[in-house]
Amino acid sequence: MPVGQNGLRADVIMDPISPVKRINLSQLYEQYVNATSHMVTCVVRDLMGNGEHQQAWEYLKEYYSVVSPPMIQTINEVLNNDRRIATHLDIIAAEGIYLYLPVDSIHIGPKLIQDLRTKFPVDIQPVTYSPDGVNQVTTIDPVLIGSKYMMLLEAAPDNWSSVSTAKLQHHGLPAKASKSDRYGSPNRELPVRIMGEDEVRLLNAALGSDVTADLLDRSASPTTQKAIIRSILNSDKPSNVESNVNRRKFPMDNARPLVYVKHLLSCAGVKFVRGTYDHEKV
Known part of the structure; x- marks a missing residue:
């Protein structure tokens, strides 16, 4: 499967026209936000690895304020001491970022993507893949690799x-x-x-x-x-x-x-x- 930015390997290749055909533009927002979250997680890990925990926390809070203003309010209320902040950073470094971003949030839209591109740009690179299992081919255009929540529709296996x-x-x-x-x-x-x-x-x-x-x-x-x-x-x-x-x-x-x-x-x-x-x- 293709390998892109930050060594991410794609599990699923998505048809770029399907969001338009299905009128499901929200999945494009979801993919870009999750790709940005992965990039922010990598930056936080690097800062923590260099012992710059305070810089990592400030960088993470700024990202929360841009991607989900309701979440930053809860973060400021709950993470009110150094011990909780350190625990939160350790969880982010180990498991990645989990955002509180309701599907009906007024902050989801083109402006959110523009703000993320301005303040937290993702280095979208050409992807490399092997069409025949032997030779490596690199695309000319950059291709974004980001995670998506997918639900598998299947009957329960406990009956016929x-x-x-x-x-x-x-x-x-x-x-x-x-x-x-x-x-x-x-x-x-x-x-x-x-x-x-x-x-x-x-x-x-x-x-x-x-x-x-x-x-x-x-x-x-x-x-x-x-x-x-x-x-x-x-x-x-x-x-x-x-x-x-x-x-x-x-x-x-x-x-x-x-x-x-x-x-x-x-x-x-x-x-x-x-x-x-x-x-x-x-």
């Missing part, structure tokens, strides 16, 4: 509703579940759609065609689906199954839509074969 498998019609193709089907079985027969046209192209580019074909086969092959469900039900640890499909017993290329296409083409005398890819001829 956390397991999703598509309902199939009589031809073996995925079918849309009706309202009566929602509570007709212990598992969830309306799984999320994650393998659209764009997602397939991204997976091919990042992970390769073999991984993409395997995922598509798992969702579109009735025999593979049954094997996965059987392995989950028979496993001692259903949430930690090492391999739920034996590809020697259930090979790929058996997805029902693909089987129909192959059958129709074979009736016309056409057959797909897997060839080789020569990078030098591209």
